[in-house]
Amino acid sequence: MSQIASGTLYIVPTPIGNLGDLSPRAQQVLAEVAAIAAEDTRHSRKLLQQFAINNEVFALHEHNERERAQAVITRLQAGDSLALISDAGTPLISDPGYVLVQQCREQGLRVVALPGPCAITTALSGAGLPTDRFTFEGFLPAKPQQRRKALADLVAEPRTLVFYESPHRIVATLQDLEEVFGTERKMVLARELTKQFETYLSGSIAEVAAQVNADANQQRGEFVLMLSGAPATEQQADVQTGLRTLQLLRAHMPLKKAAACAAEIHGLRKNQLYQLALEHDNT
The missing domain is CATH 1.10.10 (Arc Repressor Mutant, subunit A)
Structure with a gap:
């Protein structure tokens, strides 16, 4: 029996690596909504084809979200049910969607968020660092000076610190962590979560940086960096x-x-x- 409600925006998490993590509920929603808003339609169509889902897919990303939000709202107001997905993981978590969801709430439209894959919680649950309190800082600035300034503002933060990082900046970011936090602060690096080459590296910042610098394979993929809070x-x-x-x-x-x-x-x-x-x- 269909559980899809008309005029509703569904926020649907997609796998961060392992396709088995797309829940039955998520599959049902994606198969039954009128259309799916995707960050990258080419990437998402490949995922949807794996599950024989052939719904309409249209682009909604950080560069067009503001101009397309009203068109999405108009469809919802007309009774269409729609789903929002990102390239991987939970939409709105360092991904587009905030503008659309905010405007839906302001218009009194129903928004239903499904639980599912998220790199932050996956990494934290396997890291062995305190998780009762943590702060997620997203991606650090690309420019070195701005990155070091952002890190310096967090030196005294008592909560576990969580960052995303990309492969082409991982070595430089680890070097900046050593410079700003010192070599002995405890950290865990999670790489390629739920994929074949999933890796957790743990130890002091200096120890983790040394492992990454010594092995080019540890410089590939997508990263979650987690640091212990200040003593x-x-x-x-x-x-x-x-x-x-x-x-x-x-x-x-x-x-x-x-x-x-x-x-x-x-x-x-x-x-x-x-x-x-x-x-x-x-x-």
Whole structure:
């Protein structure tokens, strides 16, 4: 029996490697909707053919999403059921779809998100790093100076850090991680998840970088990089240094502005410094 509702946008995750990960529910939705919006129609048609799904497929990607969103909404309002897929994994997670889903919500249209493959959760579940709290940073900037600045802003972050990276930048990014975080921070590199040559490399940043540099095969594929959060002692030292800077700045500017400036200087959260300053004033 069909479970497809008219006028509904379905967010459908697709395999990140292993075709067996396309769930029966996802297959049913893709087979029964009126049409499928895909990031790359050529890539997606090959996937759909594997499951004998021959529905209409049209392109919706980061370069045309804003101009095509209204056409998709018009179809939904007319009663069509549509599916959104990306090249691999869960749509909207470092992939297009945010603009469309936001506009559907604003128009009161129904959006149904299916659970399924996602490189972030797959990598974390197999990494052996703390997963009770983590922050996903997506792809780091391509330019070295901007990449190192983005990493420097995260040095004191206590949560596990998660990044995506591409093969042509993996060596340079590992070098920047060593430069910014030091050689001893624990990390795990996950490569080619769910595919034949799936690999997890774990150890210090220096150890993982050495393994990748020594083996060209470990520089191929798609990567998820995961770093342990800053040790508690390190975090506390950074916060205390930031608080001292804030107190010096307060002689020249209001507390909120001083907190913002001190946070930017030390890569800390301004709200945290602001609250600590208030607590200090009340003691």
